[in-house]
Amino acid sequence: MSEARIARRYAQAYFELMAEKGLLDRAEEDLKAVVDLAQEVPEFARLLSHRGIPAAEKKGLLRRLFAAQVSPLTLNFLLLLCDRRREALLPAIHRHFGALVLEARGVVEVEVRAAVSLSEEQIQALQASLSRVTGRAVHLRQRLEPGLLGGLVVKVGDRVFDGSIAGRLNRLKEHIKGMRIEELRGDRAG
DSSP: OOHHHHHHHHHHHHHHHHHHTTOHHHHHHHHHHHHHHHHHOHHHHHHHHOTTSOHHHHHHHHHHHHTTTSOHHHHHHHHHHHHTTOGGGHHHHHHHHHHHHHHHTTEEEEEEEESSOOOHHHHHHHHHHHHHHHTSEEEEEEEEOGGGOSSEEEEETTEEEEOOHHHHHHHHHHHHHHSOHHHHHTOSOO
């Protein structure tokens, strides 16, 4: 099973538990605190994902760092990840969990890739347009990707809309590849 599917399953289980207990907001804060620490302190992230460090040591560290900060259910979830050697999946679990929370709140997550940063007005206009199309509130994440040259690539759920210049050039290239030589020369007979 792929790591993405495994992360999705753990996120789903954690989501269901925390939703049942009415602790989704707290769960979001808890996971964010752990993932943020891993991003801010690379040594913590390396230690957490290192396969050579026994689970018992990692669990002790997690207890010392987070017992007073996160809910007992979250701490138990983190300890379970260590027991199952899945602690390196925590960032992916966090992403999937966040998507589940947004979905539960009727919000659709949209990823927008652009060659340059969008202005606040452009972001608001895009959110309003996507909200009308999807019929739901939109949480927009922007990612810079200079290789797109211009335009946007918008991902809504599993659907991708490629309006980038790079995407258009690739489609033109594929179209030209599929043409017969006579069509390229402009010959009418053939």
